[in-house]
Amino acid sequence: MCTTVPTFDAMPQIMANILEKLETLEQKFDALQSNNKVEEDAWFSLQDLCKYLPNHPAEQTVYGWTSNHTIPFHKNGKSIIFRKSEIDAWLMQNSSKSVKDIYDEAREYVANNPKRGRK
Incomplete structure (x- = not known):
């Protein structure tokens, strides 16, 4: 970082450098956002889903969830596929409540x- 005080004559060049760096940052930020969007809409096979889920269930367990329509899934011919964004929403929906949450709901x-019936 420069510790000298810029002169008035150097200001246009300094501003050009700042704008160039800002444009580079915007490009990197846009690239990160597009990568996250692509990852969120990724599709999982049954095996990929079993690896992705936190408790790594057996394939037969996931088949049971699909037959009961417990988990969101799509059929692609004879195979079953899963959308990452739907699985993430399903996981958040089925998250366990804390003891404090249960106690507050009971109160x-x-x-x-x-x-x-009391009089």
Whole structure:
């Protein structure tokens, strides 16, 4: 980093350098965003899905989920494929509640539903 004070005459060149670096940063940022978008819309085979899921279930387990329509899937001829963005949403939807969340829900339920049948 330059520690000297720029002169007025050097300002156009300094601004040109700043704009050039900004354009380079924008290009890199756009490339990162497009890579993330492509990855999010990736398709998984059954084997790829088993590797991707956190608990690495057996293929037979995933077949059971598809027959029960528990997990989002698509049929491609005879094979079953999975979209990464749908699997991520499914994982977030089925995340476990913490003990505190369950306790708060129970307190809210009791507060909003007084005992019935008591006089």
